[in-house]
Amino acid sequence: MAPKPGGEWSTALSYLALGAVSLHAAMSTAQVSRGAAAGFLLQVLAATTMLAPGLGTHEDCLAGAWVATVIGLPLLAFDFHWVNGDRSSANLLLGGGMVLAVAGDHLGPEGRSVAGQAMLLVVAVTILIVAVFTANTYGMWGGVMLAVAGLLSRLEEDRLLLLPKEDVCRWALAAGSWAYCRALHTQCLQWE
Template identity: 45%
Template sequence: MAGQHAEWSTAVPSLGLCTVCLIAAVRTLQINRGAAAGFLLQALVSFVGSAGFFCTPLGLPVAVDSQSATWVSTVIGFPLLAFGFHWLNGDHSTANILLGGALLLAMGSGYFTEESRAMLAQSVAVVASITILILSLFTMDFCGLLGSLALSTAGVLLGVKAERLLMLRKEAVLSCLLAAGNLACQWALQRQHLELD
């Protein structure tokens, strides 16, 4: 019974993250397609992560490499989100550098060891969230500040080698932090778009 509870405590927050990211992708599609793609990528990865739990009782085994899925979501999804913030603020060169660097890292993933991939994923998450934080400070966007802090905290916690954080499973804590960060970032993007119009 304890194993089932542990699976539920991971699958439900992951499904919540998927829902938040899908809603954010739909709401930001007309604002910035790069940010919407970042939200969508995170939604797909969290859905695939929770699909194994919901499909196994139906007799549909789902084999998911969660390490690779998290790698793709972090290395491409977070920079796409930062891309949207920079693009909306007119900083096209930084937006393109972030996106180009993320794509180069993603293409070279086969050349990295497992430890270096974890370190790079953590670094990309923190760098993307710090650039959002800096933009939010300059534009005095409180939602962007909260979102970037939640995303950077999740990025730092990616590298923590612990099963539990705050008496909860690490995956559940990360899903909740990412959901809160993505929701705040979606509100920040909408607010910036309204101010530009």
């Protein structure tokens, strides 16, 4: 099937937005939350490699995107749970991500897709739960936007809002990352 006109620019723009938001979030959370900063940096690396000419379909880049999903996203949620005293959930999310990262070679493309979407939704729901109980508005928006990205990726349609579905998911992920970065700062101000 031939690509639709305008698809390349929207894809590049969505990767660029996700990379820029994640880089800003990594730099601004480095002093507050090193785990979340590392998760944001994994998103930056995955988005950057997908923008590199000729590497977007390379298997190593796709593996990098897989690792950014199953390790980077749990790292984002790790400190949020840890600071709120929910160490078991923090360790469970991170441990589950590590197991999925190692098991990724044994899963087929559909298995990796389902596992990545499940990880995204689990991270989103756990962030949302903690944010609701701590009244962290940015955390609630971050959790909702991450959940939207996960749910949109499960839709059968190829295009949403006149854009490729994957691009819309990246925009939602970028918005969720920005909100989650603000949530971490709000959370740290509450604990000071």
